[in-house]
Amino acid sequence: MARYIKVPAAAPPPRTARYSHAVEAGGMLYVTGQLPIDPDRPDAPLPPTIEAQTDLAFRNLALIVGAAGYSLADTVFARIFLSDFNRDYAGLNAVYHGYFDDDARMPARTTVGVATLGRGALVEIDLILARSTA
Template sequence: MSTTTHQAITTADAPAPVGPYNQAVQAGEWLYCSGQIPLDPATGEMVGGGDVEAETRQVLRNLKAVLNAAGTEAAKVVRTTVYLVDLADFQAVNAIYAEMFGSGVSPARACVQVAALPKGSKVEIDCIAWLG
């Protein structure tokens, strides 16, 4: 019987976790990225001032940095989950999301409205990527 090893993936180009978790975990040929919120990796401060479009752009920059640290890219993302505090922001977030994931085969996705997100964020996105 074979065992799968796993390892933490970290990068200074994405914000440090705000809790007891890793930015991502590689398990075999899969990468499981924790949810990203719009934190500036250099300062740890929120970006966007409540503007969901600016927040989404920062979230995706952070997610891309984690993917890059693992040696992969957005094109290899197979699944995402988008968490929104207000589903009325869906169209604005979706347009920016499409800039990163809209070409080729877009990832499978769920989008849910939640009561609140860490640090007052309006959006959080996590993903699973294939490393093979």
């Protein structure tokens, strides 16, 4: 049985899209890609730097993950989309490694460059998590 999770404190879906923030099924949590939208001011302009945008995307991810009863430490896979891969890859990693700093428990990851992201964002991140058994 699947559990569909919507988190009022996280950035809301755009008015033109309908989806859950996350779905839990089969002991896994699948978190919808998060843009760097301030959940307190969803219509505010996006921050100008990849570092600020990455941090804001992770703020939304952490809100969703926490509301579902998980921790970012439960992440087993991260998928990251960058609108300018060559320019922003290092800045993304500077922030990413602050969230995942245990070299022995790094999630698997894919990072790809894309032509464009919603709202002109520089980054979008989705996650897959599994409950910790330790």
